[in-house]
Amino acid sequence: MMIFLLLLQAMSSPVFSAEWDAQVVMDLEALVTSCVVIPCTFTYPGGKIASSKLRGIWFLRNERNDTVFHEDKSEIAPNFRDRTKLMGRLGEGNCTLEMIEVKDHDRGPLCFQADIPGTGQFTFLKNCALLKMLYDPPKPTLAHQDTASQGEPYTITCSITHTCPSNMPTLTWSRSTGRIIEDHKNNGYGRWEMQSILTFIPEETDDHSKITCTAKFNGGGSSSADHTLLVQRKKNHRHIIVPTLVGIVIAVVFGAACILMMKKYKKRIAELQSSGRGSVWSRLSRMSRRIRSGGAGRGHVEQRSKMDMMDFGAVHMPNNVSSATSVNQKINKPRFPSPKCQPRSNHHIEDYDDDDDEADYTNTAELNIYGNL
Template sequence: MDFLNPLFAGYILLQVLIQNVTCKWEASMPLTLTGIQGSCVVIPCTFTYPGQQKPSTDITTIWYKDGNEIYDSRTSYTLEGSKYLLVGDVGKKNCSFKINSLESADKGNYYLRTEIQNLDKYTYKETLTAITITDNPEGPKINFAEEIIEMKQVRATCTINNTCRDSPPKFIWDQQNAATVTERTFQNENMTAVSILEFTPSSKDNGKVLKCDVEYPNEKRSSTNVTLNVLYKPKINQSSECTLNQTEFTCYCEIDSNPIPSIMWHLPDKNISDNSTDGTFTSYSFVTGTIITSVIEGPAGNMNTISCSAHNYQGSAAEVFTIQQRLSGKYGFCLTSEFVDMELNYI
């Protein structure tokens, strides 16, 4: 098997050489970019040429706008404050190009030319980037990685396209909804700036507005907001009660829940679902926002207890009404209630 080792080593060497040798003059740039007036734009750019990879000292880079030369690496300034700046390492075949202090006159088609010592020169006219300039940046987008659930940490992202990657915008979150906050911002390779906000919501945050503002280096601003939809298990309100009208009773079970729960009334010998009747007992309900009030009516008879339970996929809650017959006669009933929801426990 030893005779294979030189062959294997030769194969590895060949693969390395192939990776560093190309046969075509090609450039890769985005078709379009939008820059914000007063800010900057970076044209991401890579290029190839025939033969072995050359050092950056052997490569002259020239950029054109609408057929007119605007940058030549042999003569142009390379200071950060310059109007035009080569920010890519051409020795690594990166020709990314930055345009500062954007104005309406910078709108146009940009393309690259390279002149390589001891090789050849080529103008990549078939590959160009059309740049437009705007004074009104688009608004960011807010997304959530998952459902927003009470007392469970949630991650919100605010994302904006940012063609000036060397000068990322400033993100400003409206954090009044968040008790615990972690925030971080980064710029990815897809010319997108992202801010991540992590917070722990409560049921009181449901329906509140979460806002993300973006401020650009030129002080232009854009913003967006979303209304929080916080999911939480049913909570039976203290206003729930029963009343008597002669021998008939009416019980009200008021529940705060998101999503709206299924409700069941539990009598000593039967269950009555919400919005139904068995001919003797009738249940109905009405909804206001996240509050649903279920009502049951019927004869009190010799009933001692009646209970209301509510369930959604976040959890359950229940309330027990105790009916005690203290006196005989037409009005001889007393009604009390006991909450058996874990968060509400009183008599």
């Protein structure tokens, strides 16, 4: 029974309940000439041990003799000396490593080893960090609205991600006015984000101006991002009144021009009508009379021709002509022009005497024959 109780107590002891284990971020980006922090945590068997009784070592997995970090600086490889240190307490299971002045051959893999005096040591070869080297600083990201309104607060945010929280980058703005708020947060897995929030009130003169956010990294590297500000002008009554007034003025000027042209046209027509001779209305009147008189004249000419032929037959007819013919000769009476036609013919002659192209006009009214059979 006593042996069973001792075994049960030993199994419930922290020495047997805990295991060697480590959690290391295996993939990280590191900016050359800057710094990088590799997050690391580990567990060990037994109870909590003071940090002074624990020893942590970082080394290159492919080259075990190249020690990256050691408590004894003489044990550190010359290439890493004075460039590495532990960021946490080993007694609390924090084995985070910081490396400054990163070089392009520091890519690793970097592995951690824990030593407990009197208990043993454990090397975590399966959990090693591999660095991806960045030769150019990453550019910051700008978050903002598409347009700003004149006289209203406008906010623009500049963000940059990095892997060195111990010497985080700084963000500066090209604009001197406004309120700036900075925030630094952990995105997890060894990646951090630095934010700078700029708030200001844009004016009309700020339209199409450029705002620049510059990030400066530890080690001297820098990058920047630009944004062209578009300011929407404040609405007022001028935007409505001015176009309306312009439209009214144009309409008044156009209407006045039309009225003047109409008056001038009517005046010209009146002058032409009052002149009589050579006017449009006079020409139209003469043309109308010419058409009417021309039709009647042709009829009278045909009638006169027929009568002349009859007279010619009466004069030259022989004696043996029938009595019917003599009767017809007696029926013919002298032709007298109508007294009503003489004034009318004179009127027509006067009208057409004015025009040279009507000089050959013949008054056919004189050919009208009035008589009783």
